[in-house]
Amino acid sequence: MQSTLRILLAAGTLVAGIAHAQVTVQDAWVRATVPQQKGTGAFMQLRSAKDVRLVSASSPAAPIVEVHEMALQDNVMRMRPVPGLELPAGKTVDLKPGGYHVMLMDLPAQVKAGETVPLTLVFEGKDGQRETVQVQAPVRAVNASAAPAGQHKH
Numbered sequence: 001m002q003s004t005l006r007i008l009l010a011a012g013t014l015v016a017g018i019a020h021a022q023v024t025v026q027d028a029w030v031r032a033t034v035p036q037q038k039g040t041g042a043f044m045q046l047r048s049a050k051d052v053r054l055v056s057a058s059s060p061a062a063p064i065v066e067v068h069e070m071a072l073q074d075n076v077m078r079m080r081p082v083p084g085l086e087l088p089a090g091k092t093v094d095l096k097p098g099g100y101h102v103m104l105m106d107l108p109a110q111v112k113a114g115e116t117v118p119l120t121l122v123f124e125g126k127d128g129q130r131e132t133v134q135v136q137a138p139v140r141a142v143n144a145s146a147a148p149a150g151q152h153k154h
Contacts, residue, residue: 022049023087023123028137030104031097031144032113040111041068042102042119042137046085046093052123052131053084061117062104069100079103087123097145115139 028044046054057065066081077098085100087093095101102119104111111117119135 022125023047023052023121023131023133025121025133025135028119028135029144030111030117030137030139032139032142033107033111034142035110037110038107039103039105040107041097042104042117043095043097044102044135044137046087046095046121047091048087048089048123050089050125052087052125054087054121055084055124055130056122057102058120058122059104059117061111062107064103064105065119066103066105067100068103070098084124111139113139113141 024047026045026047028042030042031040033040042057042059054067057067059065067085068079069082070077070079072078081103082100085093085095093100102121104117115138117137117139119137121133121135123131123133125131
């Protein structure tokens with residue numbers, strides 16, 4: 001009876017964890033850097049089953065990781081950090097070159113094509129509940145503009 005109870009509790013915990021997973025990440029990748037370059041971007045597609053916000057990101061590859069946006073301002077393309085990125089329920093939000101992206105800054109070492117960069121993304125629902133998603137983003141060549149569709153789903 002004791003072992004049956006433990007199995008049921010473990011199964012319930014697993015189901016609760018699956019039910020809580022609301023955000024999916026697809027086609028994640030990081031742009032490679034050249035020697036001495038101190039920053040790069042991470043790009044991906046985010047989709048959530050309910051309204052949430054991407055509120056922070058981190059990585060052991062960079063001491064500073066922020067959510068950024070590229071926007072045309074006074075006929076000049078400018079990059080700026082944003083406090084969060086809205087993910088409307090059921091809609092895919094693209095983080096891509098020239099738009100929203102995750103910026104990795106003060107890189108201690110070159111990020112080379114073929115490597116993998118671990119990212120931790122934190123999402124917050126309207127109820128204040130937070131969800132953390134771990135991503136293993138492959139590094140693509142410096143001149144890459146997009147990830148091949150359908151690869152690297154997490």
